Amino acid sequence: MTDIPLRLFDTYERRVREFTPLDPAEVRLYACGLTVYDYAHIGNLRTYIFEDVLRRVLEYNGYRVLHVQNVTDVGHLVSDADTGEDKMEKGSRRTGKSAWEIAEFYFQAFQADLARLNVLPPHIWPRATDHIAEQIDLIRCIEAKGYTYLARDGVYFDTSRLPDYGYLARLDLEGQQAGARVEVGEKRSPTDFALWKFSAPGEQRQMEWPSPWGAGFPGWHIECSAMAAKYLGPFFDIHCGGEDHIMVHHPNEIAQTQVCYGTRLANFWMHGYFLQVDEAKMSKSAGEFLRLQTLIDRGYDPLAWRFFCLGAHYRAKLNFTWEALEGAATAFNRLRIAAHEWSAAGPGTPDAEFLQRFQADINDDLNMPRVLALAWELARGPLPPADKRATLLEFDRVMGLGLAEWQPSADEVPAEIAALLERRQQARREKRWQDADALRAEVRSAGFEVEDTPQGPVARRAR
RNA sequence: GGCGCCGUCGCCAAGUGGUAAGGCAAGGGUCUGCAAAACCCUCAUUCGGCGGUUCAAAUCCGCCCGGCGCCUCCA
Numbered sequence: 389m390t391d392i393p394l395r396l397f398d399t400y401e402r403r404v405r406e407f408t409p410l411d412p413a414e415v416r417l418y419a420c421g422l423t424v425y426d427y428a429h430i431g432n433l434r435t436y437i438f439e440d441v442l443r444r445v446l447e448y449n450g451y452r453v454l455h456v457q458n459v460t461d462v463g464h465l466v467s468d469a470d471t472g473e474d475k476m477e478k479g480s481r482r483t484g485k486s487a488w489e490i491a492e493f494y495f496q497a498f499q500a501d502l503a504r505l506n507v508l509p510p511h512i513w514p515r516a517t518d519h520i521a522e523q524i525d526l527i528r529c530i531e532a533k534g535y536t537y538l539a540r541d542g543v544y545f546d547t548s549r550l551p552d553y554g555y556l557a558r559l560d561l562e563g564q565q566a567g568a569r570v571e572v573g574e575k576r577s578p579t580d581f582a583l584w585k586f587s588a589p590g591e592q593r594q595m596e597w598p599s600p601w602g603a604g605f606p607g608w609h610i611e612c613s614a615m616a617a618k619y620l621g622p623f624f625d626i627h628c629g630g631e632d633h634i635m636v637h638h639p640n641e642i643a644q645t646q647v648c649y650g651t652r653l654a655n656f657w658m659h660g661y662f663l664q665v666d667e668a669k670m671s672k673s674a675g676e677f678l679r680l681q682t683l684i685d686r687g688y689d690p691l692a693w694r695f696f697c698l699g700a701h702y703r704a705k706l707n708f709t710w711e712a713l714e715g716a717a718t719a720f721n722r723l724r725i726a727a728h729e730w731s732a733a734g735p736g737t738p739d740a741e742f743l744q745r746f747q748a749d750i751n752d753d754l755n756m757p758r759v760l761a762l763a764w765e766l767a768r769g770p771l772p773p774a775d776k777r778a779t780l781l782e783f784d785r786v787m788g789l790g791l792a793e794w795q796p797s798a799d800e801v802p803a804e805i806a807a808l809l810e811r812r813q814q815a816r817r818e819k820r821w822q823d824a825d826a827l828r829a830e831v832r833s834a835g836f837e838v839e840d841t842p843q844g845p846v847a848r849r850a851r
Numbered sequence: 852g853g854c855g856c857c858g859u860c861g862c863c864a865a866g867u868g869g870u871a872a873g874g875c876a877a878g879g880g881u882c883u884g885c886a887a888a889a890c891c892c893u894c895a896u897u898c899g900g901c902g903g904u905u906c907a908a909a910u911c912c913g914c915c916c917g918g919c920g921c922c923u924c925c926a
Contacts, residue, residue, distance in 0.1 A: 558855085632925055659926090699863065726889090757873075
């Protein structure tokens with residue numbers, strides 16, 4: 389608990405403002421989930437780490453949080469064109485699995501990634517395909533209010549009827565129209581979007597449902613409005629997602645909800661900014677992308693990725709380079725080793741002044757880079773080790789680096805390496821330094837680094 | 852064409868009016884038979900460039916240069 393007010397940046401108002409819960413008993417948080425047609429890449433994961441930090445900060449402030457995150461397990465069109473291919477069906481053809489299997493497989497993989505990053509799972513994880521009825525109901529509501537029109541390929545939302553459409557994005561509708569590059573198709577205006585899409589005539593989709601307008605599938609914005617309203621009500625505390633949602637997805641969610649419920653859906657709109665690789669966005673459509681597993685295969689602890697993400701503010705782009713990741717991994721290791729060594733000193737007490745500064749930093753729009761700097765100041769400062777550890781573990785309630793349970797792991801050493809180490813020890817006892825160094829070189833060329841400790845030599849797998 | 856962001860040490864990155872956080876790397880040192888690991892010290896009079904406002908600017912304003920994102924599935 390803290391007396392420092394929590395201040396968060398709200399994209400809707402484009403400013404940092406004090407957060408006060410709509411209902412003091414429970415903060416309601418909705419996060420846009422992943423479309424599970426492929427693995428998550430490390431850029432996707434950066435956003436979920438940001439949302440996890442947000443949730444942990446809310447909880448650190450003493451709030452009980454109800455966290456809902458959707459699973460988009462129904463395909464949406466790859467492009468805006470009528471003939472656009474469905475991502476789920478595309479994945480199905482690529483792998484030979486059914487669209488349903490694809491969704492399940494990648495949803496599991498996504499959950500595993502989040503778990504490896506210490507991202508707390510949402511309390512409710514609603515799937516779009518489990519809420520078709522809710523989505524149809526919402527579309528009917530929008531239709532009843534007169535904000536839809538029927539086109540050959542689906543039911544559309546008529547954005548021209550909403551005077552403040554796109555306020556979140558500060559859209560300039562005139563400018564949009566002047567420069568639209570998008571195929572408008574049957575849409576009356578470029579910002580209109582599908583609420584329900586009809587299955588293409590003569591094409592059997594794996595995922596389709598009957599509806600009052602014809603067989604098909606929901607548009608990709610409607611699921612969030614429908615499921616958020618179902619689990620959190622039509623007006624809740626915080627809605628978050630990636631920065632890419634500021635322009636289209638979130639304005640559309642707001643438009644749908646506004647028409648049906650008269651609210652702007654969420655009190656705070658928060659957006660995590662993109663990870664860039666070599667100063668450019670990493671995109672799935674471009675083919676190659678980095679997964680968490682890619683980093684693990686290169687010898688990195690998945691939590692080193694979390695540590696790396698913590699080093700930049702969530703509202704700033706983060707540029708990925710292997711050199712920077714290596715730096716984060718080294719720093720993270722030093723910090724966790726230090727924290728482990730402090731544990732030998734027994735239980736301690738968190739330092740009040742550090743705690744105060746920590747709370748000021750997290751409550752200042754989740755300034756985790758400063759928390760990291762504070763952790764180093766703590767680590768290298770004069771406090772008793774036990775108190776350092778107690779303080780750092782408090783920080784870790786938000787950092788989520790698993791410092792409390794971490795133990796240095798002695799790598800499994802193959803028998804032949806162990807034998808070399810023993811021979812080296814023998815040489816050292818006999819002060820045959822040349823032989824000892826030659827043996828160490830042998831161990832090293834086998835991929836292990838030798839460390840002589842007071843308890844004897846230890847071999848670690850080199851990266 | 853529209854909306855918006857960014858340019859801070861070799862790399863990553865805080866800092867939005869009061870005189871440059873932090874991490875990594877690098878250099879030096881302690882320890883060590885030598886290393887490694889760990890620890891300690893050092894490391895941007897300067898914030899893309901040029902003007903302007905101000906007692907004071909990396910922070911505000913203007914122009915220029917460079918980079919990027921969204922507007923289309925996207926975290």
